[in-house]
Amino acid sequence: MSVVKAKKHLGQHFLTDKNIAEKIVNSLIHHAKYQQVLEVGPGMGVLSDFLLQKKDFETHLIDIDTESFLFLQKKYPELGDKLLNEDFLKLNFKDVFASSFAIIGNFPYNISSQILFKVLDNRNQVPEVVGMFQKEVAERCTAKAGTKEYGILSVFLQAYYKCEYLFTVKPGVFNPPPKVTSAVIRLSRNEVKDLGCDEKLFWQVVKAGFNQRRKTLSNAVSGIIPKEKQDESKVWTLRAERLSVTDFIDLTNLITEKLKAI
Structure with missing residues (x-):
């Protein structure tokens, strides 16, 4: 099977280390809160291989890159309509998922903040997110008050999610290697339904x-x-x-x- 060429304009850096891929997938912990998981930007399926081994949830994949989509269609013919060739940022979650679902991915760094704000907009349908981000973004998501990393994203995410910095990932485990260090974080929806303010x-x-x-x-x-x-x-x-x-x-x-x- 041919390989997919990483595209700079899509921010693609394909993870090649299977141990890290398995570690990311195993970081999903709240399976009782959902029965479906959506992987964003699966590329050639290094995370997908481990997701599809899990039997306690149903895996869906979404990739805007048509080359990746066609590659994954051949690799996972059993997925059928659970493989989407669409823009995650434009996806209407309720059109695809009738109930809660988790999100996972080696997220394109050029749209990472947009992904997080889309999660916030749909926070009552997304109880958990596990993903790879640029290290600086991961630090902002999990930063505490009083630190220089603490900002808008920190406050908004932590209002509705428990935000955990899980581990750091070096550039060498990607193809092509990014110019920055990466990190994996986990967001777990808290019990806040109403902030108690406007x-x-x-x-x-x-x-x-x-x-x-x-x-x-x-x-x-x-x-x-x-x-x-x-x-x-x-x-x-x-x-x-x-x-x-x-x-x-x-x-x-x-x-x-x-x-x-x-």
């Missing part, structure tokens, strides 16, 4: 805070609530990176109260 405003506050992260929150969110309407609370003197998810929820509720009084 969630649309929460997103606005978090984005405003980190878009001007060198400024105090008083200045950073002044476009949402004027400085003259803020009170003497210490929170206004802090920078966004100092606030935990709970702190941001409290700040959102404080701003909501102030806005109502205007």
Whole structure:
């Protein structure tokens, strides 16, 4: 069987180490919460080989690359319509999955943040994600408040998921090798159904805070609530990176109260 040529514009770097591939697949832990798993960007199927050995869930594959799709059709003829030649970012999950499903993959680094935000938008249907990311992105996803890596992605993901940094992966186990170090993380949906605040405003506050992260929150969110309407609370003197998810929820509720009084 011929091989698939990695395409730079798709951010393809095919994992070649089967031990790491098996380790990634075995990092899926919450099988009771779903019966289906979707692998994103399977390439030539190094992860898929181990996924398809699992009997406690049903495996689906999606790849935007037609060459990969045709290769995988020949390799796994038994998959049938469980193999999709589509753009994951445009996929309507409810058209494919009637219930919850997990997501796994050696994700293309050029769309990794978009993948994570799509997961967030569908968080009540996706209880678990295990995936390979650029190390810097993995560190942002799992960063704690007060660190330089902590940012918008950290807060949004950790509001709804337990985020774990699992292990680091060196460039040499890919073809072609990426110019960066990689890492595998796991996101496990927490029990939060409602943040207990205006969630649309929460997103606005978090984005405003980190878009001007060198400024105090008083200045950073002044476009949402004027400085003259803020009170003497210490929170206004802090920078966004100092606030935990709970702190941001409290700040959102404080701003909501102030806005109502205007």
